[in-house]
Amino acid sequence: QSLPPGNYKLIYVDRNIEEILDSMEEMMRAKDEERDDTKKAFIKLNNKTKADIKVREDMQVLLGGRGGIFFHLRKLLTLKGGNLSSWSSLIP
Secondary structure, rough: OOOOEEEEEEEEEOHHHHHHHHHHHHHHHHOOOOHHHHHHOOOOOHHHHHHHHHHHHOOEEEEEEEEHHOHHHHHHHHOOOOOOOHHHHHHH
């Protein structure tokens, strides 16, 4: 929403929310006492971000789960010339 018009190539990794929250607590070295609220906020932000990405005509997007993205990293690295038209075929 805040990005000016351009020609963006985006890899969006949709991670498991519990993994994200666990990782945050580990980095903070503290328990999130409002974990349920944090979880709801992250889910809301994730859904809004994906909706915003969908309507942008200036973004070529590869959207997938962490495992699918990393499993196909070799294929991603071999794409040449910014041609991302085959990205959707890389997601299992």
